[in-house]
Each structure stands twice: as C-alpha cells, then as structure tokens.
Amino acid sequence: MKTRGFEVVTKYKDKGINLPRRQTIASAGYDIEAAKDIVIPSIWRLNFVRIFRLIRNGHELYEKDYELAESILKPILVPTGLKVYMPEDEVLILANRSSNTFKKNLSLPNGIGVIDADYYNNPNNEGELFVQVLNYGVRPLHIKKGDRIAQGIFMKYLKTDDDNPITRPRVSGFGSTNERKES
Template identity: 90%
Template sequence: MKTRGFEVVSKYQDKGINLPRRQTLASAGYDIEAAEDIVIPSIWRLNFVRIFRLIRNGHQLYERDYKLADKILKPILVPTGLKVYMPEDEVLVLANRSSNTFKKNLALPNGIGVIDADYYNNPNNEGELFVQVLNYGVRPLHIKKGDRIAQGIFMKYLKTDDDDPISRQRLSGFGSTNKEGKN
C-alpha cells in the first residue's frame, strides 16, 4: 500500500514530467520542477513603478490605482504537473530553493505553500501543485521545463484536543480551505 509520494496529473501524462527526488541522503526536500517553459515578468516592469512613485511621493491613491496595483502585484503560478498523496496527518510544505533568491531574484510571496492531504485528486484541478512566485529582479526570468523551482518537505502535524474542522471535505482546488470553497 502506498503511503506518500508524487504522481503526474492526467493533463501532463506523457509530457516527460519528472517525479521529485531528493538530491542527497541528508536532503529534507524533494526538488520540484516546472512542467513547462514560462516567463516570470519583473514586478518593476508591470507598471508597479508608477504606483510606487505615487505612494513614495505622498500622492493620494484612488480606487483605480488600488485595482491596478492588485492586478499587477499578483504572483505567477508555475505549473508542476504533479499531485501529491500522503496520510491525513501529514502536509507537504512547498519551500523556496535557496538558489532562487540568491541567483534568480525569485521569491515565494506566501513564504511557504501548504499542501493538505485532501488536496489530492480534488475535483477542481485533480490536485495539481502550483508554485507561487514573484520576480523582484529587473529582468524577466525565463524558467524552462525541468528547472527546479521549489522543494517539497513532508511533515506530520498536530491537532488540538478539541479539534472540530469546519468542513469534512475539500470543496474546491487551489486556495480553497475556506467554507465556500472560494479563494
């Protein structure tokens, strides 16, 4: 019986997706690769500078400025073509690779990603893992299929004595642990 591991989602079957592997015996994380080529634009080239200048110079921001900022400063979701299965009392933590920030100016804006056991095979997206990234460098970043973009670490977690989840099952896909199953 399988306990924990990675599988390729049906959308990427026969597309040459590599299952994550640890690089050494003492590595905690499984290196996760991009499923396809993708360009991560620099936040500095997304009209962000205009908004930054308004804020820095003390100008009043209007609703259109806020909407533009919200549209611009969204992370890019890099597809992995993977899904993950694990016991109910485990979580997969998606963490940035140290070389991403040091060499590529690539950050995970959420710090870490938390993949719950019930995300596997959810009806919305089959449980496909995506890595949220922001490019804070000045050049667009070209990620190629197969580039290692994150690492996944399996961890046990604890529950409180009076644990009583709001819902017994996942209602949706990415970012969906709230009651209505919406982001």
C-alpha cells in the first residue's frame, strides 16, 4: 500500500519528468523541477512601474490604475508535471530553494505553498503542482525544463480540540479553498 509520494500527471506522461528526490542523507526537502522551459519576466520590466511612479510622485490613482497594476503584478505559475499523494493528516510544504534567492533573484511570493492531501487527483487539474514565483532581478530569468525550482517537505499537522469534522469534498484545483462556500 502506498503512503506518500509523487506521480506524473497524465498530460506529462512520456515527457521525461523526473520524480523529486532528496539530494543528501539529511535533506528534508525533495527537489522539484520545472516541467518545461519558461521565462520569468523581471517585475521591474512590467507595466506596473507606471503606477509606482504615480504613487511616488503623489499623483491621484484611479480605479483603472489599480486594476491595471493588479492584473500585471501576479506571480508566474511554473508547472511541475507532478501530483502528490499522502495520508489525510499530512501536508506537502513547497518551499523556495536557498540558491534561488541568491543566484536567481527568484522568490515565492506566498512564502510557502501548502498542498493538502485532498488536492491529489482533484477533478479540476488532476492535482498538478505549480510553483508560484516572482523574479525581482532586473533581467528575465530563463528556467529550463529540469531546473530545480522548489523543494517539497512532507509534514504532519494537528487539529484543535474543538475542530468540527468536515465532510465537504474538494471540488476544484489550484487556490480552490479560497472559493469554497460555507453551507
């Protein structure tokens, strides 16, 4: 019986996706690779800089200015071609690799990614893992297929004494817990 691990999602079968591996005997994290070549633009080259200049110079901003900035300054989702399975009382934490910040100017804007056990094989996207990134360097960053972009750490989590049992199944994919409606 399988307990925890990684699998390749259907659309990346036969595309040479490597399952994550730890690199040393004491490594906590499983290195996760990019599933394809992708260019991560520098945030300083995006059109939101216009808004920054307006703010810095004390100009009034209008709703269309805010909407423009919000539509542009978003993380880039790097596909991994992977899904992950684990027991119900575990979570996979996606964390940045320490070399990404110093060598690549690459950050995870959400700090960490939290992958719940019920994300696996969800009907929306089969549970494919994506890594959210921002390039705060001044040059575009070219990530190649197979570049290690994050690390995954399996962890148990605890529930409070007064936690109510939840029977509502996951019905969507990426970011879906933000979309859930209480019944």
